[in-house]
Amino acid sequence: MFVSRNLSMIRKLPLHFILLFPLITLAQNYTITGLVVDENKAAIAFSNVILLSDSLEIVKGTTTDEDGDFILEHLKKGSYTLKISFLGFENYILSVDLEKSMNLNEIVLKEQTENLKGITITAKRPTVKRLIDRMVFNVENSTLSNLNVLDVLKHTPGVIVSDNKISVKNGEPIIYLNDRRVYLSTNEVQQLLEGSTAQNLKSIEVITSPPAKYDAEGSAVINIITSKNIVTGYNGSVFGNYKQGHKYPKYSLGTSHFFKTNKLNTYINYSVSPRRDYRHNNEFVNFKDENNLTSSIWETDFKRTKESMNHNLNLNMDYDLDKSNTLSFSSNVLISPEKNTKTEVNSTTKMFDANRILDSIFNTTNHADLKTNNLALNIDFVHKFKKEGEKLLINMHHTNYQYSSSQNVDTDYFLPNETSAYRQNTFQTNSDQTTKLYTSQIDYELPLNNNAQFEVGLKFSDIDSDSFINQFTINNGQKSEDIDELDTFLYKEQNYAIYSSFSKDWEQWSFKTGLRVEHTGLSGESVLSGSLNTFKYTKFFPSLYLSDQINDNHQVYVSYNKRIYRPRYNDLNPFKYYLNDNTYIIGNPELKPQIDDVFTLGYNLKNTYTFEVYYRIENDPSLQLFQQDNINNIVRYANTNTDRNISYGLDFMTYTNIVPNWNLYALTSLFYYEGRYYTNLNNNALTNNRWSIYTQIINYFSLLTDKSLNIDLSYNYISSVVDGPSLYTARHGLDINVRKALWKNKASISVGVTDVFNTQNFDVLNNYADQDLIMKSRLENRMLTLGFNYKFGNSKLSNNKEEININERDRLEVKSPN
Secondary structure, three states: OOOOOOOOOOOOHHHHHOOOOOOOOOOOEEEEEEEEEOOOOOOOOOEEEEEEEOOOOOOEEEEHHHHHHOEEEEEEEEEEEEEEOOOEEEEEEEEEEEEEEEEEEEEEEOOOOOOOOOOOOOOOEEEEOOOOOOOEEEEEOOOOOOHHHHHHHHHOOOOEOOOEEEEEEEEEEEEEEEEEEEEOHHHHHHHHHHHOHHHEEEEEEOOOOOOOOOOOOOOEEEEEEEEEEOEEEEEEEEEEEEEEEOOOOEEEEEEEEEEEOEEEEEEEEEEEEEEEEEEEEEEEEEEEEOOOOOOEEEEEEEEOOOOOOOOEEEEEEEEEEEOEEEEEEEEEEEEHHHHHHHEEEEEEEEEEEEEOEEEEEEEEEEEEEEEEEEEEEEEEEEEEEEOOOOEEEEEEEEEEEEEEEEEEEEEEOOOOOOOOOOOOEEEEEEEEEEEEEEEEEEEEEEOOOOEEEEEEEEEEEEEEEEEEEEEEEEEOEEEEEOOHOEEEEEEEEOOOOOOEEEEEOOOEEEEEEEEEEEEEEEEEEEEEOEEEEEEEEEEEEEEEEEEEEEEEEEEEEEEEEEEHHHHHHHHHOOOEEEOOOOEEEEOOOOOOOOEEEEEEEEEEOOOOOEEEEEEEEHHHHHHHHEEEOOOEEEEEEEEEEEEEEEEEEEEEEEEEEEEOOOEEEEEEEEEEEEEEEOOOHHHHEEEEEEEEEEEEEEEEEOOOOOOOOOEEEEEEEEEEEEEEEEOOOOOEEEEEEEEEEEEOOOEEEEEEEEEOOOOOOEEEEEEEEOOOEEEEEEEEEOEEEEEEEEEOOOOOOOOOOOEEEEEOOOOOOOOOOO
């Protein structure tokens, strides 16, 4: 949340390239064919055939047919490495200079003379690759493979994971898994990623200016790409980690399995994460009178313990109907059973008069039992036309989300120096939310001649969310319904989207542009109050990228992107979630969507050093304000729209090798933020602005002859930043992680410490107009971490370049105490 509103990727854009599409000419394509046999000239069916580039990136992958024949088609001129492998045989490796189509005739694989014990894979450092509209962080078989996916995100350039939030460019990104949007709340996304091992992770794409194909929502897109089997066989793994904070331990255990036949490719992952999380907050509120002078001072000490045991199940199945058609099924299930999902908040509030003389004290015990069931299902169909790269893709998605909460709040009031309560207040709140989401999407991709690409697509989304709340007061053991807090909130939303995009590469220039049009209709009805809010709007979301590869050492690029932030369903929900008698969280059914315009200009030196400047305008930004009601002595966390925000800055990033065993990633962002908002006092417009700096440095060390011992040192610092009317104080932290690969990389163990010096905590200050609040946040940031990973099955399986992503469930946010 507190990252520089940096930079989207940008490409230098002369006007004539915007107005003209180039003439199309015929491109050259070559093929490589061959026959794979054993030493007895018997054909080897389903052997693994892979063509690698000079940088050892997979260009093409296939398998031999039942007669041992293979063909690699639609290849460009260049130098390659051909690798052929099959279980029980030695690898065949051949350097190829491709200038015309080649027939390699018979290729003989030699049988291994000793029992196969698996191959040795030396863990390599992660690499960063910049494309025209995204940054690709390659981590497959890297030193990060023993971590979970959330930990890898913490190492990903430009991504910040802090205070239970994932942010890119100072905004919340939308998470995709293999190009399918993940529809989970912020907390649930983190639980899903923490329960997924990075062993199966191929790369993370950070798309700071998403093209028209992606939904227009969010500041950026994080697309998590997993590996996929290319040859028949089975392999699997078990993994786990242990984290010990200063208060409670946290565990995560899981297992993953790959299985592939000639037509069926299956992946399943299950994890369970039993844990307790502790947070200690202090709030200081100076309530004001009609003259804006302090009338009373309230100091509250909050201690929150959150218990959870989340079960995550991910399943992907691809079935090749024939060479041209593939049918896929995927599901993502998150279950948080009520028995193991609880929140306990104990607080003590001291009330002073204006002269700091103690007036009274009240103690509150807030116990909540929670339950969540979140099921997502996807069916995908892909048809490949005869033309290489021409595809028709159809996706249908359904999410069924159910959340319930049973909350009991007991408060005792005391006079100073008294041990007997002079008043007691007890109430119980029950709430339920059911959300059903249906989406359907069709995409068509058409490669054009001369390195050009055209895409077009349609998408429809239908959301139906029903929420119910019922509250009871308890006096002298008698339970009575509180009519004022009984309500039903009905939310419906439909979204229609159409997009098209065009891209083209020349010898020096790369260009991509697109336009997405979305029409949204929504309604929010509060049954008790009889209020009905309806809203319809049509928005255009253009995107534009241009880059100029001046030579091997210099590249400039420019981009423009328009984005939207739609309110989370629960941010619209007007129900109150109480922390104690005078503090609650509340939604706002009248929230408007936030619209952003982002401009970026960048320069890359030697494909190693990147400099970017950006300018960003946010209209109607929404945030959760920490507000005080001076009339009723109430503190609320309220969702609201402010007027507008403007930010701009300069970012520098490098990912480079210092010495053979030491690699360095560094990011520094210097940025200015100015927010304009309205106050409750006379509805005056105020501004809040500040220059800030963010720095992240990660060192990767590979030790021992086989580089099986790896040490990662990560340090990040962010100065004080402003967000709306709030000021967040500076923080910094050092993380250390040591990983040792065992048994030819079939297993690994790791140990580390996060936030070594316990310096990641922060304060939030609100001091403007009639508001005077301070919140001090203390979390379990410093933790000892232990991890293990063991692989079994056919270790000769290779991975191809195919991408697989999960679907959308991001706006199912549930209110929870800070």
